[in-house]
Amino acid sequence: xQSVAQPEDQVNxxxxxxxxxxCTYSVSGNPYLFWYVQYPNRGLQFLxxxxxxxxxxxxxxxxEAEFNKSQTSFHLKxxxxxxxxxxxxxxxxxxxxxxxxxxxxxxxxVKP
Amino acid sequence: EAGVVQSPxxxxxxxxxxxxxxxxxxxxxxxxxxxxxxxxxxxxxxIRYENEEAVDDSQLPKDRFSAERLKGVDSTLKIxxxxxxxxxxxxxxxxxxPWGKHNxxxxxxxxxxxVL
Numbered sequence: 001x002q003s004v005a006q007p008e009d010q011v012n013x014x015x016x017x018x019x020x021x022x023c024t025y026s027v028s029g030n031p032y033l034f035w036y037v038q039y040p041n042r043g044l045q046f047l048x049x050x051x052x053x054x055x056x057x058x059x060x061x062x063x064e065a066e067f068n069k070s071q072t073s074f075h076l077k078x079x080x081x082x083x084x085x086x087x088x089x090x091x092x093x094x095x096x097x098x099x100x101x102x103x104x105x106x107x108x109x110v111k112p
Numbered sequence: 113e114a115g116v117v118q119s120p121x122x123x124x125x126x127x128x129x130x131x132x133x134x135x136x137x138x139x140x141x142x143x144x145x146x147x148x149x150x151x152x153x154x155x156x157x158x159i160r161y162e163n164e165e166a167v168d169d170s171q172l173p174k175d176r177f178s179a180e181r182l183k184g185v186d187s188t189l190k191i192x193x194x195x196x197x198x199x200x201x202x203x204x205x206x207x208x209x210p211w212g213k214h215n216x217x218x219x220x221x222x223x224x225x226x227v228l
Contacts, residue, residue, distance in 0.1 A: 034216060036219075041221070041224075042221050042222075043116070043118075043203055043205075043219030043220050043221045043222050044155070044203070044205075044217075044219040045219070046216040046217070046218070049216055090154050090155075092154075099145075099157050099160060099168060100157070100217065102154030102155050102156070103154050104152070104153055104154050105152070105153070105154050
């Protein structure tokens with residue numbers, strides 16, 4: 001069965017600094033990897049996905065993620081954080097046979 | 113384009129009472145999902161529909177939970193009777209293509225259930 005881990009419950013960065021939210025996964029076969037963001041009292045919003053191709057995936061709001069097969073990681077990154085990026089971020093994985101499995105989430109706080 | 117619509121947004125009930133949640137997916141999305149999200153956790157799948165067929169309900173507690181999607185469009189999730197541990201956010205999501213494809217899911221705002 002597939003699984004995903006987000007090792008950090010909380011990430012704090014200063015506005016304007018780069019940010020990284022970590023995600024590692026375990027799946028049989030080729031993974032399909034996703035990042036979602038959740039703002040308070042709202043559903044999850046899709047940010048980006050990796051299916052195949054380039055290891056660096058660009059998504060919404062200036063976010064990108066790097067797929068690393070050897071390290072089974074899919075870390076979310078942004079070169080310059082904004083206060084408005086403060087939210088809960090979820091990594092998710094699925095393989096061809098299984099439904100989406102989400103990580104426990106990482107709360108990102110960007111301080112002015 | 114309207115997103116996934118869920119109602120009610122909030123529900124407070126006493127234990128042992130029934131409760132129902134409604135979801136209307138994005139128009140044209142034939143795959144519909146119900147998720148449970150506990151505080152501080154990621155969503156966990158309860159049931160997935162392909163059109164009107166429930167193709168994966170292995171995580172649905174069938175002794176008290178039921179769901180239906182009679183015409184393959186909107187869906188209802190019911191709990192009867194509710195227990196204290198059912199307090200959570202119930203999320204509905206939809207996607208354009210059937211399971212096995214890699215399209216992203218679009219989520220509704222969720223229904224926050226509090227069982228007293």
